[in-house]
Amino acid sequence: MHIIRSVSDADLLFKALSDPGRRKLMDRLHANDGQTLSELCRYLDMTRQGVTQHLAVLEAANLVAVQWRGREKLHFLNPVxxxxxxxxxxxxxxxxxxxxxxxxxxxxxxxxxxxxxxxxT
Amino acid sequence: MHIIRSVSDADLLFKALSDPGRRKLMDRLHANDGQTLSELCRYLDMTRQGVTQHLAVLEAANLVAVQWRGREKLHFLNPVxxxxxxxxxxxxxxxxxxxxxxxxxxxxxxxxxxxxxxxxT
DNA sequence: TTGACATGCAAGTAGTTACTTGCATATCAT
DNA sequence: ATGATATGCAAGTAACTACTTGCATGTCAA
Incomplete structure (x- = not known):
């Protein structure tokens, strides 16, 4: 019987950074901002869906902002x-x-x- | 089928900070360094064992150092x-x-x- | 020495996380 | 229009996390 978990900003933020894959995504975007999902997939050894989910966590923490260009989803770092x-x-x-x-x-x-x-004493 | 998870220093560190209870412990120690386990238990709404386990994670991340004084375990922050x-x-x-x-x-x-x-363009 | 206190160790469990597979949808190029 | 590309959504699952309960051990104070 756990009590409900807090979902403060700080929580989203630290949780987002607590995964090595997500930190790697941050690093890749730092090296080259504005990459598409497919481009980012190249760096991680998992399916596209896995990467999508990691990026969603980074977005929820406001560490990554997205912008659509046609069928492509561009990802930008937010360092704030x-x-x-x-x-x-x-x-x-x-x-x-x-x-x-x-x-x-x-x-x-x-x-x-x-x-x-x-x-x- | 997951592959094995990394356990780098950075991982231990971010994982340690990713829990609100552990961050609260850091805050309490920041307010008053060198508290015993029992003292720290007062701030968290869980059993002593729960707190012990959180402190062990902070120790593993090298964020907290302990020193025994008789039957008491004193906890000190390491900000490095x-x-x-x-x-x-x-x-x-x-x-x-x-x-x-x-x-x-x-x-x-x-x-x-x-x-x-x-x-x- | 005895009882109270401070802590440790081990095992069990519910909820969460980090993936996967499968299928649907929208856009671009020919 | 058609096929290739870029992505989304949903459901399933193994591993992990954050706890709990129960009992054992060491230390202090009278």
């Missing part, structure tokens, strides 16, 4: 959601990282105590 | 892998984003053509 990941997740933890680096440096200079292993 | 996401995924697409902003600005100033919707 990635920036949101940075703002929400990377930059927030950046301070912590620099702080940890500082502590490491300091403890190395002082020569002894590991900053994480201080006793409970 | 997040930086790797930035280097590999965000910064790479940053140029594209700025470029798109520039094109948008230009096309707004010129007043007419949407840069993505140019005809095939």
């Amino acid at each position: 959601p990635l920036q949101e990941i940075y703002d929400r997740w990377i930059s927030k933890f950046e301070r912590l990282r620099l702080q940890a680096l500082g502590e490491l440096k300091r403890s190395l200079e002082e020569g002894s105590t590991d900053p994480k292993r201080r006793s409970k | 892998p997040l930086q790797e996401i930035y280097d590999r995924w965000i910064s790479k697409f940053e140029r594209l984003r700025l470029q798109a902003l520039g094109e948008l600005k230009r096309s707004l100033e010129e007043g007419s053509t949407d840069p993505k919707r140019r005809s095939k």
Whole structure:
């Protein structure tokens, strides 16, 4: 008995990026934006339907936008959601990282105590 | 018949971040680093075992490090892998984003053509 | 030493995900 | 018009994920 799952923007975004095939599609579009479905199929070892479904996930996460040209579907990257990941997740933890680096440096200079292993006094 | 799934570092990392409960744990640790398992359990509406398993995924992705103090298991954030996401995924697409902003600005100033919707001539 | 606390390990399960196959539809070129 | 191309939609399935329950183990405090 699971409770219902959240479907926030962040969820769609991280879920979309959690598959190596989808990340590969992002990479291929980064190398050459605006490719058709058939073109993108060449890079992945699966059926066209599989690729279609992966692209649909990327679209749902707003990482890829499509534009029709006749019978062809062109795919374009939208880098904005990635920036949101940075703002929400990377930059927030950046301070912590620099702080940890500082502590490491300091403890190395002082020569002894590991900053994480201080006793409970 | 699936082929075997990749288990690269990037995969562990994105998979770890793809669950809202695990992201919540990261947030709680960000607010207060070094909490025990029992403390972290208070924030999530699931059994201790569920939380344990989520923390194990974060550990496997190297996002959380543990340290034992008697019978208590303390959890500490490691922000370094997040930086790797930035280097590999965000910064790479940053140029594209700025470029798109520039094109948008230009096309707004010129007043007419949407840069993505140019005809095939 | 005993009981309460903090945690681990193993097995079971419902729901989700990542595919597949098969068929239908629209567009382009001749 | 006809065939080749580009794609969509629906249903089926194996593997995976996110949990749960039950029991075992180690540590602390009186």
